[in-house]
Amino acid sequence: MLHLLRQVVEEVNSTRDLQASLRTVVGRIRAGMNVQVCSVFLWDAHVNRYVLMATDGLSADAIGKVTLTQNEGLIALVGKREEPLNLSDATRHPNYHHVPGLGEEPFKSLLAVPIIHHRKVLGVMTIQRTEPGRFGDSEEAFMVTLSAQLAGVIAHAEATGALSGLNLMGGEQLDVRFAGVAGSQGVAIGKAHVLVPPSDLNSVRYRPARDIAAELALFENALTKVRSELTATRERLRSELRPEELALFNVYVGILEDRALGDAVVELIKKGEWAQSALATVMRRYIDHFESIEDDYLRERAADMRDLGRRVLSHLQASVPDVAIPDHAILVGEEISPTVFGDLAAGRIAAIVCTTGSANSHVAILARALAIPTIMGVQELPWQGLQGEELVVDGYRGHVYYRLSAEKRQYFESICKEEAEREADLESLTDVASETSDGVAISLMVNTGLQTDVVRSQNKGADGVGLFRTEVPFMMRDRFPSEDEQAKIYRAQLEAFAPLPVTMRMLDVGGDKSLDYFPIVEDNPFLGWRGIRVMLDHPELFMVQIRAMLRASLNLNNLKVMLPMVTSVSEVEEALAIIHRAVLELNEEGVAVNLPEVGVMVEVPSAVYLVKEFATQIDFISVGSNDLTQYLLAVDRNNPRVANIYDSLHPAVLKALKMVIDAANEGGIPVSLCGELAGDPLGAVTLVGLGYRHLSMSSSNLLRVKSVLRQIDSGWAHTIASGLLHLDDPKVVRSTLRLALRKAGIPLTDLGILPS
Structure with missing residues (x-):
């Protein structure tokens, strides 16, 4: 069964056509499981019916013609229940629906399993036998496993088919x-401009060849160049490596000279496929084959094939001229x-x-x-x-x-x-006070990272910078910027907003923010080495950065320093020691800098409970609602599979935000919030109701938030937010907020909600 599963999935993954994939599936399953029939029905949302897309054992003439409603027959029952159906005699089931001309009269036993992808039922797969009797547990388990494996392939194939403008029934598909x-x-x-990662075999997709002869020439040229490179490298290293190590280069060259590989690519090109995807298809087959072998040595050869494929692909990609990104392009990748x-x-x-x-x-x-x-x-x-x-x-x-x-x-x-x-209407609010309708001042600051943010932020009338992401300049380089380079960057930010405060976060890398020249490879990066942990383990990086910040603030004195991903008081104490030492060193060098205000970010659960303890050590608290939400809900914010769970208006997050503001007020320490929640008008109203008076957001959201806050009463917001704390579902929280704001006369468009 395992061999059959591997065989089916491998063959299906190598095909470009949904119909061809399904033909492969039903044929392989019928033969491999010793059944008389295997069929696949897919749900077509455009006609709201299940369509017979492939069968081996029933009437081939019925393919694409037999359809069932969502309430018709056993297929519909499986789709509705979203669970397998294993019947000894399907004809005796009350939901059995006879379809004339399908040819299923002789068959009794039936096993039907749903094909589900991301909670969406894509279709149903069935197997049938003439003799009555339930299918065995192993057979049912196999079909369930196979449907799960095929769901992603079918979903992608349907999406690719939609791109051609055809639905499953063959009609034209718009929108x-x-x-x-x-x-x-x-x-x-606008028009799409596709950004393809270089030399990635898995990212290359099928594309028809415009000139088959030219593609063949490109492929042969790429093979020749890689062979020459490998031979030259072998000769260069001949005096440094042992003969058995040099033999690896001979193996690589031998693989490239073996016409089995080259001929397979050439065959695909001659069928009308461009060289890049032809190469990728063939190399992926070899890689999958080696990875499926039980022998450890042979399985490791998959890495060799992957490396060779990338080398050849890089030459093919180099032969394609770079296409400049046109104005007003939609970047896709x-x-x-x-x-x-x-x-x-x-x-x-x-x-x-x-x-x-x-x-x-x-x-x-x-x-x-x-x-x-x-x-x-x-x-x-x-x-x-x-x-x-x-x-x-x-x-x-x-x-x-x-x-x-x-x-x-x-x-x-x-x-x-x-x-x-x-947007033009909102511009009139640039110089208007940021306050609620009853006169409560709300400081609206901006999150920055790029130099272009400065102009945008100033045009919006920001009250300062609540978060300057210092990692952005680091990400724009191929090495760590020097102290002087950093000082120039920070000075530009501080001068642009002076005398308004600029809160600079110490370098926060790890998790979803990586530096190519300082790679951090971990199984679970969000729970690993990131933020303040990296900086304390590398005090030389910390010292260079804080010195640059202090020098940049000379005679401006609007610098505030923020420590990211703090989980304990001891981390704060270590960081403060380095900051104090930097101030002392610069003063000794004749640079008369002052000790800036230092704060911590509350963005992990432990910090929520340590606000009072932090208050005795530092000058301010800033809540990072993005990471706080991620850690409280145990949701990787970069994983689209669980993106629907991530919600900063989740009741657990609201309760944590309330705890932080109450503890900060009790400890007599200022508190702000610099996560994306502040830039959501619904979130901003909630935060004001919870007691937050300092919000930092993207500059693009600032005027919209100001517009909404100027239309609400702070007491009213407090009443609404207090009520939200008793709700148990983020969807209910959002709908309650929208209803309350609509009753208050605030248009939905002000909240960033489009009409239906």
Whole structure:
């Protein structure tokens, strides 16, 4: 059974066509399980029916023609219950539905299992035998395992099919929608520019060859170059390596000269496939084959094949000229580096779509700062086939649209127009006081990281910087910036906002923020070496950075320093010792700097309970609601599979926020919140109701938040927030907030909620 499972999944993964995949499945299962029938029905949402997509054993003429409603027959019953159905005699079941012409009259026993992907029923797979009797437990377990394995393949194949504009029944499909997670609000219409990671075999997808002869020449040229490189490397190392070690290069060259591999790639190219995906397909087959072998030595050869494939692929990719990112492009890719923002002028990017990550991935946070509509975690998007295609990005709902109907296009064009008008209206609030309708002042600050944030923030009338992400300049380089380089960066921020305060967070790497030149490889990075832990283990990095900050603040005195990921008082004491030593050293060097205010971020559960203890050591508290939510809910904020669980308005998070503000007030220490919750108008209203008076957010959200806060009474907000603390579901929290604000006369568009 295990061999059959591996064989089916491997063959299905290597096919590009959904029909071909399903034909492979039913044929292999029928033969391998010794059954008379295997069939697959898929749910077509466009006609609201299950469609027979493949069968081996029933009438082939029925494929694509036999359909069942969601309440019709045993197929519908399995889909509705979302569980297997194992029957000794299906014809005796009350839900049995006879379909004329299907040819299933002779068959009695039936095993049907649902195909489910991300809680969505994609279809039902069945096996049948003529003799009555239930299928065995091992057979049922196999079918359940296989359906789980195939669900992702089928979901991706359906998405790829949708890209061609056809539904399962073959009709034209408009308004094709792919769902992800809203990362940054806004709507954008533009053409996709695909960003492909270099030399990644798994990221290469099928593309038809424009010129087969040219693709063949490119492939042969790439093979020749890699062989030459390996031979040259072998000769260069001949005096340093033993003969058995040098033999590895001969093995590599031999693999490339073996026509079995080359001929397989050539065959795919001749069938009309471009060289890159032909190579990737063949190499993935070899890699999967070696990885499935039980012998340890042979299994390790998978790494050799992967390395060779990457070498050849890099030459194929080098032969394709780089396409400049056009103005107003929608960047699309698996994982887009935040460094892309440093390479492009403001306004160049219309929107961003990533197939991985979540609303609190670093790229999404930066996109919000730059007001770029962004969607994360669009897992089923066949992104590599989108180059140059027109897309619509709905950053409010987290949807990507393709092949728009005239009606849908008109709707989104009107949204874009309304957004521009609303933004113009909000500009009038730039110099207006940030306060509630009853006169309670609320300090609205900005989160920054890029130099472009400075201009944007000043144009919004910010009260200072509540969070300067110092890791961003580090991420833009290929090495650690020197003390002088850091001092220039920090000075620019401090001067731009002086005399307003600028709160700089000490370098916070690890987790989802990595430096290529300082890799941190861990099984569980969010519970590993990150934040203050890294800096205390590397006091030389800490000292260089704090010295640069202090020097940058000379004669400005608007610097505040914040320590990230603090979990204990001892960490604060160690950090303070280094900061005091830096001040002393600079004074001894003749640089008359003052000791800045030092605070800690409350972003892990332990810190929630230590606020009073922290208050005796430091000058302020800042709540990082992004990580606090992640750790309280045990949700990796970059994992789209659990993105729907991540919610900063979860009752547990609200209770923790209330504990922090109460403890800070009791300890007589100022407290602010610098997570993305502050930039959500619903969140800002809740925070004011809980007692927070200092909020820091992306500059793009500042005026919208100010507009909403100026329309509410602080006492009213307190009453609403107190009521929310007694609720037990984040969805109920949000709906309660929306209803209360609507009753208060605040338009939904002010809250970033689009009309249906």
